[in-house]
Amino acid sequence: MKQLLSDKDIAQQNLSEEQIEKEMDRYEKETKKYAIWDDTITKGFISWLKGEKIYDKDKKRISFYVDEDVSDKWQEYMETHKQYSTLSKLIRAAINNFIEQEEKSSKYQKFAALSHDLKQPLTAIKGFSQLIMESTYSEKLSEETLSIIKNIFDQSVLLEKKIRGVENNTPSAEFDIDILLIEDDHATINLITTYLKGQGYKCKGVSSGNTALEIIDSRPPKLVLLDILLPDISGVDLCKELKSKDKYKNIPVYFLTGLPESDVKEAVSEANADGYILKPFNLADFKVLFNHLDKVKE
Structure with missing residues (x-):
């Protein structure tokens, strides 16, 4: 009988010729790939025997070259964003x-x-x-x-x-937001966004928590300012969701609310928020947001 694998390959797997043939049948059924091609044992089958990962037949390998500084930049990004392991x-x-x-x-x-x-x-x-x-x-x-x-x-x-x-409540085509304001009162949205833009900050105001999540998912803001009582989702629950995700947990979240301060402090503690501003507010109260954004710039 013709020896299908080299002595070294067989020794590594400790398989008989009969076992190898059975493994070939199993390999072809599982992977939909050929174990023998043009009278030669395929590298894919040998890799499969070794326990290495075999990609599906419908997947295609794509490779390209980049400058070393680009590669280094990507590696640095991966070090601070652990969700990207490769x-x-x-x-x-x-x-x-x-x-x-x-x-x-x-x-x-x-x-x-x-x-x-x-x-x-x-x-x-x-x-x-x-x-x-x-x-x-x-x-x-x-x-x-x-x-x-x-x-x-x-x-x-x-x-x-x-x-x-x-x-x-429609995510716009903008791609950079300093402060995302989530507030169900349109007059308050107009007042705060006008003031913040006058201070040189890019601010987006929405009245829906779900719309805010869409915006955050597509282009995370540098800071979130939200009311606790929203029509569709609690501000506390929204904050909890952000803080529970690795890619959003470092975004500062501040509550903007008219609730009693004792209740607000409990909400801050429960949701792990970064702070709060009480209504009715003074424009000077927003300085805490500016200080936080300045730290991010540094």
Whole structure:
């Protein structure tokens, strides 16, 4: 009988020729790969006998060259992000994230175009209906006609609010956020984001905890400022979720709330938050956030 493996290979595995043939059958059934190709034992089969990992048939090896400083930079990143145990894992994650961001950016651009197209006729409808109601011409109209026009105006205002609400809760195409504000009161969002932007910080405000999680997942902010009472998810639970994940646990989280301070302190301790700001607040209270961000820069 023809010897299938070298004496050295057989000695290493301590297998007889009959056992080797059985192993070949098992290898081909398990891996869908050939044990013999062109009258030669394949390296894959020998590696399989040694217990080495065999990749699925539908997987394809891709390799490329990079400069040494690029490789060193990747290695340094892996040292501080232990979830990426190998370079291949880091590269796969980076490529998948890039594709995901491209798709999200495309969706946002389509939504922005749709929003713009809706606002143009809405502006005319709202403007003309208001003009008719406030002009002297309205005196010549019947009460029924005026009621219809007023209803048109009211509905246009509602539609405008809904469009703006969707806009505020849609992740934008931006990729860097200093402070992510999660607050269900739009007036408070406008006040704080305006103030923070005036201080030179890039701030994004949303009114939904789930929307915030989507944003954090796609482009983590440097700091999170959130209300404890949110319409869809508790601020405490949201903070706990962030602190439980390796890639987010180092993001500073501050509560912004009108709850009694004793309750807030308990929430900070429970969720492992980094601090809190009480409502009603003074603008000077936000200095603690600036100090934290300055430390990150250093």
